[in-house]
Amino acid sequence: MNVVIEANGLTKSYGAKTVVNKVDLQVEKGEIYGFLGRNGAGKSTFMNMITGITQPSAGSFRLLNESSLEKVKHRIGVLPDYSMFYDSLTAVGHLKYFAKLNGCRASTKRCETVLERVGLLEDGYKKAGRFSFGMKKKLGIAQAIIHDPELIFLDEPTSGVDAESALYIHKLLIDLQKEGKTIFMTSHNLYEIEKMCTRIAIMKNGSILKEGTIDELRKHFMSNISVQIRHSDIPDQHFGLINGFLESAGEQLEYRGHEISIIVNSEEKIPAIVRVLTNCKVGIYRIHVDEPSLEEIFLDDTEKSSVSSI
The missing domain is CATH 3.40.50.300 (P-loop containing nucleotide triphosphate hydrolases)
Known part of the structure; x- marks a missing residue:
């Protein structure tokens, strides 16, 4: 170095x-x-x-x-x-x-x-x-x-x-x-x-x-990653398995037609979610992940520091 x-x-x-x-x-x-x-x-x-x-x-x-x-x-x-x-x-x-x-x-x-x-x-x-x-x-x-x-x-x-x-x-x-x-x-x-x-x-x-x-x-700061997955029909026989896994993988789980919305605390959970869906014969059309910008990171950390110093 x-x-x-x-x-x-x-x-x-x-x-x-x-x-x-x-x-x-x-x-x-x-x-x-x-x-x-x-x-x-x-x-x-x-x-x-x-x-x-x-x-x-x-x-x-x-x-x-x-x-x-x-x-x-x-x-x-x-x-x-x-x-x-x-x-x-x-x-x-x-x-x-x-x-x-x-x-x-x-x-x-x-x-x-x-x-x-x-x-x-x-x-x-x-x-x-x-x-x-x-x-x-x-x-x-x-x-x-x-x-x-x-x-x-x-x-x-x-x-x-x-x-x-x-x-x-x-x-x-x-x-x-x-x-x-x-x-x-x-x-x-x-x-x-x-x-x-x-x-x-x-x-x-x-x-x-x-x-x-x-x-x-x-x-370091990505504790709330928003993931939206556009998908094909979920087979009835696999819905219980998928729903159980998603509830354990994240928070604020929502089904809106052919789109799943979920908040996860680690990006490592995203490929695991995709694997469960594909193994259950669900086609993945699109995945959108909201990552924090540097501004969000900066403001989040300085605000936390301000709060902790009060």
């Missing part, structure tokens, strides 16, 4: 208020790792600590197997939750400047290539003072990748941009992953996290509630 981000007990407090609370985390090379949570959950503070913008109150971290940021700063790229640009500098001028800060020189051609990747090529020689918020966000992503870093940190990369630009950025991040980059991104946009990330951590009140792949999170 090639771990490129490792945090151990990372904590940040401001006086009596703990913003990030003893977070342990590992991210492997080549992942798009999503840090999901509502505004104020502690996502940006965590990222600011591991990128050197702010100092931890406790705990430790390593990036690219190094505990010293000085040794790896030229190998990482960062889009913070705010980006400051010089109004009088063009986009190309900014990229040359940021590349130099990271210890490399960027040719005009390299700058234009990166601006094209983020959808800003036509505005490459405009001064940043004329840029909209969304354009500055794209320029912020461009400055994070101008020096071709191995590890890229992006704080809310699509917040404030239009839908078309967001799709452009999504494609860019997937392309960067295919090129072998590792991406750590924060977001409160459930759709983009679900669409792109290989693994996700759900954060609330400074702590990680749950971490895993989309499928792992769904499996």
Whole structure:
């Protein structure tokens, strides 16, 4: 396992208020790792600590197997939750400047290539003072990748941009992953996290509630799976057997003409139901399973946490 981000007990407090609370985390090379949570959950503070913008109150971290940021700063790229640009500098001028800060020189051609990747090529020689918020966000992503870093940190990369630009950025991040980059991104946009990330951590009140792949999170939270089965006639001699099995397999069992509706607490029960029906000479025409979206998982877990904390 090639771990490129490792945090151990990372904590940040401001006086009596703990913003990030003893977070342990590992991210492997080549992942798009999503840090999901509502505004104020502690996502940006965590990222600011591991990128050197702010100092931890406790705990430790390593990036690219190094505990010293000085040794790896030229190998990482960062889009913070705010980006400051010089109004009088063009986009190309900014990229040359940021590349130099990271210890490399960027040719005009390299700058234009990166601006094209983020959808800003036509505005490459405009001064940043004329840029909209969304354009500055794209320029912020461009400055994070101008020096071709191995590890890229992006704080809310699509917040404030239009839908078309967001799709452009999504494609860019997937392309960067295919090129072998590792991406750590924060977001409160459930759709983009679900669409792109290989693994996700759900954060609330400074702590990680749950971490895993989309499928792992769904499996963890899928306690009420709604199943509808469209079927042929049920033979009279087999109805008792089928009904008894279904009553033991789930809850809220309903027969509506040629459709069975049932709630089960595990997806493993679905193939068992199908086997019983087919063994009893019932034809299966269609099966519809309602899986929880990431939003339902997220809201369900945060609501439970809120209730348990009262």
